[in-house]
Amino acid sequence: MRVARLSVWFSNYGLAVHSVLFLVMSGISESSIVAIVIFILHIFAMLALILSAAWFVYIHGFEIASVNFETPAHGGIATALFLGFSTAMLGISGFESSANFVEEQKKGVFRKTLRNMWVAVTVINPLMALAAVMVLPLTEVAVHQEALLSHLGNSTAGPWLSTFISVDAVLVLSGALLTSYVGVNGLIKRMTLDRILPQFLLKENKNGSSPRILILFYLLCLSVLIITQGQLGPLAGVYTISFLLVMIYFGFGNFLLKIKRSRLPRPERASIFSVALAVMAVLVALYGNMIMHAEYLIVFLQYFLPSIIVIILLLNRNEIMQYMLVVVDSFFTSVKKVAAASKLHLTRAIKKLSEQEFVYFTKGDDISILNKVMMYVQENEITKKLKIVTVLKDGGVVSEDFLRDLDVLDRAYPEIKIEYIQIHGIFGPQIIQRLSKEWNIPINFMFISSPSDRFSHHVSELGGVRLII
Numbered sequence: 517m518r519v520a521r522l523s524v525w526f527s528n529y530g531l532a533v534h535s536v537l538f539l540v541m542s543g544i545s546e547s548s549i550v551a552i553v554i555f556i557l558h559i560f561a562m563l564a565l566i567l568s569a570a571w572f573v574y575i576h577g578f579e580i581a582s583v584n585f586e587t588p589a590h591g592g593i594a595t596a597l598f599l600g601f602s603t604a605m606l607g608i609s610g611f612e613s614s615a616n617f618v619e620e621q622k623k624g625v626f627r628k629t630l631r632n633m634w635v636a637v638t639v640i641n642p643l644m645a646l647a648a649v650m651v652l653p654l655t656e657v658a659v660h661q662e663a664l665l666s667h668l669g670n671s672t673a674g675p676w677l678s679t680f681i682s683v684d685a686v687l688v689l690s691g692a693l694l695t696s697y698v699g700v701n702g703l704i705k706r707m708t709l710d711r712i713l714p715q716f717l718l719k720e721n722k723n724g725s726s727p728r729i730l731i732l733f734y735l736l737c738l739s740v741l742i743i744t745q746g747q748l749g750p751l752a753g754v755y756t757i758s759f760l761l762v763m764i765y766f767g768f769g770n771f772l773l774k775i776k777r778s779r780l781p782r783p784e785r786a787s788i789f790s791v792a793l794a795v796m797a798v799l800v801a802l803y804g805n806m807i808m809h810a811e812y813l814i815v816f817l818q819y820f821l822p823s824i825i826v827i828i829l830l831l832n833r834n835e836i837m838q839y840m841l842v843v844v845d846s847f848f849t850s851v852k853k854v855a856a857a858s859k860l861h862l863t864r865a866i867k868k869l870s871e872q873e874f875v876y877f878t879k880g881d882d883i884s885i886l887n888k889v890m891m892y893v894q895e896n897e898i899t900k901k902l903k904i905v906t907v908l909k910d911g912g913v914v915s916e917d918f919l920r921d922l923d924v925l926d927r928a929y930p931e932i933k934i935e936y937i938q939i940h941g942i943f944g945p946q947i948i949q950r951l952s953k954e955w956n957i958p959i960n961f962m963f964i965s966s967p968s969d970r971f972s973h974h975v976s977e978l979g980g981v982r983l984i985i
Contacts, residue, residue: 537697537730537734540697540725540730542725551691557684557687558684558687558688561680561681561684562644564669564673564677564680565644565647565665565668565669565672565677565681566644568672568673568677569647569650569651569668569672571673572650572651572671572672572673573650573651578650580650580651580652581649581650583653584649584650584653584654585649598800598804599804599807599808601800601801601804602800602801602803602804602805602808604641605760605797606755606756606759606801607637607641608633608634608637627784644665647668648664651668651671651672652667652671663682665681665685666682669681696733700729700733701725701726701730701733704717704726704729704732704733705717705718705729708729709958710960711897711898712827712830712831714830716728736819740754740819743818744815750811750815752812753809753811753812753813753815754812754815754819756809757802757805757806757812757813758816760798760801760802761802764795764799764802767791767792767794767795767798768795770791771791774788777966777983779966779967780966780967780983833898834870834898870898870899870900871900871901872898872899872901872957872961873902873903873955873957873961874893874901874903874957874961874962874963875902875903875905875951875955875961875962875963876889876893876904876905876964877905877907877943877962877964877981878904878906878965879906880906880914880915880918881965882921883921883924883925885965886921886922886925889963889965889984890928890929890932892963892984894929900931901932901933902933902935903937903955903957904934904935904937905936905938905951906936906937906939907939907941907943907947908938908940908941909940909941909942919936922934922936939951945977945978945979948962948981952979958980959978959979959980959981960980960981960982962981962982963982963983963984964978964982964983964984965983966983
């Protein structure tokens with residue numbers, strides 16, 4: 517039975533993932549027009565389902581609903597509401613996709629996507645749940661849980677609505693798969709550019725896509741399918757825990773921005789109370805889902821723990837190679853050729869990591885700010901070279917105190933070579949791009965401190981410059 521189920525899922529889910537993989541590798545990207553068409557069809561399908569359920573109740577009355585509401589809830593009404601809230605929290609998926617493209621959106625669009633999503637969820641999801649309770653006996657809900665909406669459409673309006681719901685589900689799944697590939701590709705590429713992941717992942721084909729990243733994600737999807745043996749429950753469990761944790765980290769990131777980047781200009785603000793309430797609500801939902809399906813946590817941890825270990829090792833690979841160099845010197849002294857080859861290989865790898873230059877743009881900060889910059893670079897980046905750059909307007913000068921502070925820092929951090937450069941011009945995207953090309957230093961290796969409200973450019977316009985203090 518399990519083999520049959522797994523073969524069916526390989527022929528459907530695996531085929532879908534495989535097809536989208538080749539489409540993305542061929543250079544296809546998301547289309548706003550296609551997304552709008554899918555969205556309109558999906559809204560129409562949901563409205564048709566809700567209206568057909570209302571018509572069914574109007575014709576047949578509330579007999580099924582009364583039986584369902586009289587059925588005693590396991591653990592009482594409070595437990596039912598708690599578990600229902602935990603499950604319903606998964607229905608607000610969508611905001612994380614908008615966050616993938618926040619820098620490409622016009623001003624104010626991200627806020628509208630969140631507002632529209634919440635309006636749709638607040639209206640459609642409760643009505644959909646109510647329609648199912650009013651039309652279907654609870655026993656049928658349990659039997660048809662893998663295709664509940666399609667079965668609901670068949671019960672209220674006949675095969676045509678059931679087929680329409682199924683087609684709508686295929687379109688939404690296809691869009692979600694394409695979004696997942698695009699989102700993961702951007703995430704891993706960003707992590708690779710920041711030297712968290714190996715650089716060989718950045719290899720692009722003639723279509724401008726990164727096949728190594730896409731194939732890695734494809735293999736990851738298939739591995740989840742194999743481990744869960746094609747069962748919907750564990751598959752949904754992995755998604756459930758991952759999605760809720762992503763929501764929690766969004767709130768945690770908001771707190772970090774308030775604490776670490778309080779000076780950073782922002783078009784929208786969320787109060788501490790609202791963010792804390794949201795995080796607590798998601799934590800409650802996460803706890804409720806773990807109570808309902810504790811076994812799914814094991815499947816999630818099978819992926820989460822190895823991923824975290826790999827990331828930690830890669831973040832500390834410079835120190836690890838330094839230790840390996842000591843081990844080579846200590847234990848292979850008797851085998852000189854092996855020791856020499858290993859030492860040479862490790863030395864080259866360490867040198868290649870540390871020779872990458874970084875740039876910090878300063879307006880003439882005091883020594884406390886510059887010291888924080890040096891501490892950040894020393895603790896978080898693998899480099900031995902740092903360019904400190906001041907962009908001066910015509911007639912501008914740098915104070916003697918600032919130059920003396922640089923000399924102090926140069927002596928305080930002998931392991932990092934500091935090069936100070938003065939450039940005349942106006943600081944902005946153009947000068948950043950020009951210096952990146954001239955010095956062959958990627959923009960994501962350039963830093964600035966948090967700008968004030970008087971800064972003439974939005975941070976997203978600077979092309980990927982990082983804020984470090």
